Amino acid sequence: MTKQTAQLTIDGNTFALPICESTTGEKALDIRGLLRDTGCITLDSGYMNTGSCQSQITYLDGEKGILRYRGYEVADLAEHCQFIEVAYLLLTGELPTAIELAQFKNDMTKFALIHEDMIHFFDHFPPKASPMSILSTMVGTLHDFYPEMDLDEDPYGGITTTTARLLSKTRTIAAFSYKKNMGHPLAYPRPDLSYCSNFLYMMFDRPNLPYTIEPVLVSALNKLLILHADHEQNCSTSTVRLVGSAGVRLYPSISAGISALWGPLHGGASAAVMRMLEKIYADGMNYDKYIEMAKDPGNPYRLTGFGHRVYKTYDPRATIIKKTCHEVLSTLKISDPLLDIALELEERVGNDEYFQKRNLYPNVDFYSGIIYRAMGIPTNMFTVMFALGRLPGWISHWQEMNLGKDSSRIGRPRQVYSGIPTRSFVPLGERH
Numbered sequence: 224m225t226k227q228t229a230q231l232t233i234d235g236n237t238f239a240l241p242i243c244e245s246t247t248g249e250k251a252l253d254i255r256g257l258l259r260d261t262g263c264i265t266l267d268s269g270y271m272n273t274g275s276c277q278s279q280i281t282y283l284d285g286e287k288g289i290l291r292y293r294g295y296e297v298a299d300l301a302e303h304c305q306f307i308e309v310a311y312l313l314l315t316g317e318l319p320t321a322i323e324l325a326q327f328k329n330d331m332t333k334f335a336l337i338h339e340d341m342i343h344f345f346d347h348f349p350p351k352a353s354p355m356s357i358l359s360t361m362v363g364t365l366h367d368f369y370p371e372m373d374l375d376e377d378p379y380g381g382i383t384t385t386t387a388r389l390l391s392k393t394r395t396i397a398a399f400s401y402k403k404n405m406g407h408p409l410a411y412p413r414p415d416l417s418y419c420s421n422f423l424y425m426m427f428d429r430p431n432l433p434y435t436i437e438p439v440l441v442s443a444l445n446k447l448l449i450l451h452a453d454h455e456q457n458c459s460t461s462t463v464r465l466v467g468s469a470g471v472r473l474y475p476s477i478s479a480g481i482s483a484l485w486g487p488l489h490g491g492a493s494a495a496v497m498r499m500l501e502k503i504y505a506d507g508m509n510y511d512k513y514i515e516m517a518k519d520p521g522n523p524y525r526l527t528g529f530g531h532r533v534y535k536t537y538d539p540r541a542t543i544i545k546k547t548c549h550e551v552l553s554t555l556k557i558s559d560p561l562l563d564i565a566l567e568l569e570e571r572v573g574n575d576e577y578f579q580k581r582n583l584y585p586n587v588d589f590y591s592g593i594i595y596r597a598m599g600i601p602t603n604m605f606t607v608m609f610a611l612g613r614l615p616g617w618i619s620h621w622q623e624m625n626l627g628k629d630s631s632r633i634g635r636p637r638q639v640y641s642g643i644p645t646r647s648f649v650p651l652g653e654r655h
Contacts, residue, residue: 233261247282264637271532275461275634276627280313280619281453285533290540292453293317301543306448307331307418310390310615313453314622315381328418330387335412335421337361337392337399338368345403354607355485357400362393363478385473386618393477393614394418397607398425404603410434419444422611427599439554443547443594450540450587451609453616455533459483459490463617464624465634473621480617481610490606492588493595496528497602500561500568508564510571518577528589529572530582540587548590551597562593 227242229252238261241253251274258264267273282291290297293312300309304318311319311327319327341364348357369388395412402409402425410428412421419441428434454460462483467476484490503513516524531538552562569585572578595605 231261233263236261243277247284258637264639266639270456270461270636275456276464276624278456278620278623279316280616280623281455283455283533285531286535288534288536288539290454297450297539298543301446301449304449305418306445306452306612307390309449309452311382313615313619314386327382327387330382331391331418332412332414334384334388334391335395335414337395341368342399342409345399345409348403350406351404354397354400354404354604355481355610357403358393358397358607358610359478359481359485361396361400362389362481363475365389365392366472366474369474381622386622389474389477389618390614394422394611395425397604397611398422400607401426401601401604404601417441419448423598437555439551440598443551444598446543446547447591447594447608448612450543451612453613453619457489458486459613460617460620463621467621467624468632468634470633473618476621477614477617480613484610484613485606490609492527492586493592493609494602494605496588497561497592497596497605499527500564503564503568504560508567510568514568514571514575518575526568526572526583528585529578530584531586534584534586535582537584538586541585541589544587544590544594545585548594548597551594555597557597559593559597561596565589565593 227244227250228239229242231238231240240257243251243253245251254265265273280293282294283289292300292309293316295312295318300312304312305324307327308319308324311317311323341361344361344364345357365388369385399409407429410425412425416424416436420436423436423440423444424434426434456464459480463476463480466479467473471479487495499513503510506512513524513526516522517526548562551557552559569589572583572585592602592605595608596602600608
């Protein structure tokens, strides 16, 4: 906290608001005493200018296109790390040593199976139940099958039985939710496979059709999970923190985050991109039609996958994903017309002054769906993949919130009431 203050004048009375400065230079007005001192609250729909916490996990600068986990550039982590290394980094604050990583891998193997009674739950979902519905429900029930958090273990810091179990079992539940949706028999995890290889195996191996694990797909999935691992105070992460502030334990807090991610304005973006590309393809690749629709101020249509609520330049994650997308399709010799449409659409939008002035560049969702499509992952699983990647970020924020100096405060936003001030009650027989 700096000694600087901002002056706020209300009805001729001046109040001093402390200025809080981050380690990277951003400044924030500390208004925690605003209501007490002035009798006023702030109004900030969507919390776009409100910092809900102080966090040491992720740094994001949308103006400059910077994204760092615990100080490391996300591009370096995606290029050189395994997903579970990045999960370890987010949870502990440091990249693991060789010994620590080996132990963490061992934990992932040890906790990969889910309780056999939980497997019966899959039989009672409707045949075409949403994989996100299954995932949210099953993660919530982990609290009942593995109640160690209510016993002796402290779940609030770093790698614990609770966090390792959640990371490993969620991967299994995600794969099983796909199997349930497809009506295929389950493929149990193998101890000899890595985190990402195991997931692909559990998704696609079948009794009479063994699955061949392609290294390029393992590498692509690893990058996708890393790039989605955390993204500051987004909707689902803030949900995990807000739910957790009520004293809710880890598993149901994460379940709430999954439900928030399910929204089409949040985790459903990559699926929406695929639907847009498919629509353009079905319409004879009439790019101009859709570009002009997006530019028309009287038309609500928007080009999905362009622009971001935070980034005002090229999404740093999109650069990595675009390259990875080309690697996957060229290695597997996949010719996908949707990729050609995506490339052409990106070029046309990039050369259009309308989109340039509004800083509408491709975001991470623009190419990720094409990679998932190449893997054989259906559109209704895209948000599940997002949840699998975001899991270590959610856990880290839940832990940080519970260890912070404001951990005893339940989240309780205020409102500005805009309804009828007061009314006289009218008995039933006298109402007209």
